[in-house]
Amino acid sequence: MLTITRKLEFDAGHRIPDHKSQCRNLHGHRYTLEITLTGGVVAADGASDNGMIMDFSDVKTLAKQALVDVWDHAFLVYEKDDAVRAFLDSLPDHKTVVLPLVPTVENLARIAFDILKATYTDNFGTGLTLHKIKLYETPNCWAEVVHG
Numbered sequence: 001m002l003t004i005t006r007k008l009e010f011d012a013g014h015r016i017p018d019h020k021s022q023c024r025n026l027h028g029h030r031y032t033l034e035i036t037l038t039g040g041v042v043a044a045d046g047a048s049d050n051g052m053i054m055d056f057s058d059v060k061t062l063a064k065q066a067l068v069d070v071w072d073h074a075f076l077v078y079e080k081d082d083a084v085r086a087f088l089d090s091l092p093d094h095k096t097v098v099l100p101l102v103p104t105v106e107n108l109a110r111i112a113f114d115i116l117k118a119t120y121t122d123n124f125g126t127g128l129t130l131h132k133i134k135l136y137e138t139p140n141c142w143a144e145v146v147h148g
Ligand SMILES: Nc1nc2c(c(=O)[nH]1)N=C([C@H](O)[C@H](O)COP(=O)(O)OP(=O)(O)OP(=O)(O)O)CN2
Pocket: 016, 023, 029, 103, 104, 105, 106, 137, 138, 139, 140, 141
């Protein structure tokens, strides 16, 4: 299978409310997101993306619009984390993203995959599909979601 992968990074705050240790505290990470796409290679002489599954700059633009710019410098909070939601709501114009799942890296990866799956669609008849995402919470800890 031929794939391409684009890496992007963003910063976000979170906490895991019921965690037994440090992660129950408000803290942040510089997340690294790797987006892997598959599909046919464009075969159209004269086209800018001739020979590409998708232009890396387009992969980046779409990811930023759909996800990265939404989560960057936001606090990612679980919808049932009432104490932190009340605090964040008290801060004027705070960038907060309320999530239906506890923001572990597993759940963030699942949510990100669903958002990006809808973003990279087969608009050009090449079979373009989101194959995989890999989300690093730290250089040592990550989650992967693979299509199918
Ligand atoms: N399965 C998971 N375990 C943990 C998660 C998670 O999302 N899924 N998250 C955390 C913490 O939020 C934190 O991000 C990880 O901290 P830590 O284990 O300290 O990771 P480090 O890479 O910094 O580890 P060092 O040993 O300090 O290098 C915890 N667990």
